[in-house]
Amino acid sequence: MYNLVNTTLGWFHFLCALIAMLAGGIVLYIPKGTKLHKCAGYVYVIFMVLVCGSAFFIFNLTGRFGVFHVLAIVGFVTLLAGMLPIWIKSIQKQNKVFHLWFMYYSVLGLYAAFASELIVRIPDRPFYTMVAIATASIFTIGSIFIFWKEKKWSKYFLK
Template sequence: MYDFVNTCLGWFHFSSALMAMLAGWFVLSKPKGTKLHKRAGYFYVIFMVLVCGSAFFIYNLTGKFGVFHILAIVGFVTLLAGMIPIWIKIIQKKYQVFHLWFMYYSVLGLYAAFASELIVRIPDRPFYTMVAIATGLIFFLGSLFIFWKEKKWSNYFL
């Protein structure tokens, strides 16, 4: 079984991820558009940048650039796609729906990474199969929720 966390960089990455997970949960579960939502949202963004950035310096799994580095890029792009509509306020109020979509998927990606990290620690299980199961389950359940909420968001913001 892998060590839980074995370097200072690993602890930085882990603690940044925990802070982002807490902020992400708070932002998604509380009323949108408030001053508190915006502050917690920027807290989430800062910690996600730290998580995705620190991932590029972690190579102890394969020793080279790999799938998790690609997923860090995807995480950063999703985060950026969620923030750009807020920063430039495109297409009247429709930008808020794009913001919600991408930010929910950003948080889902973070939760999927966390679930994958936990599930691969089960001994004698195929690594990538376990990652796929954890990620697929989180994204399936999260997508059901997002699709369920989309009509409410569209009616509210459009």
């Protein structure tokens, strides 16, 4: 069986991911637009950049550029897409809905990556099948929640 963490970089990546998961969970749970939401949100963004960036230097699962590296790129893009509506000064109400959508999917992506990272460590299981199962499970459950919440967001932000 694989060791959970093999290197200093692996520990850095793992600890940054845990902090991002905690901050992301807080952001999803608390009321939007509050000081705590903004503070936890920026903690999430900073640690997600560190997680995605450090992922490009970790190759111990496959020995080469692989699915987790591609997902790190997707994570960067999703995070950027979620933050652009906040950073644009002339924000419109509709842009806040885009912010919510992309940030929720950014957090889901982090949770899916974590679940995938854990599940591929089960011995004698097909790597990509296990990644697909973990990712699909997290995104299915998360998407149901997001579609349920989207009605509430639209009413609040698109008045």
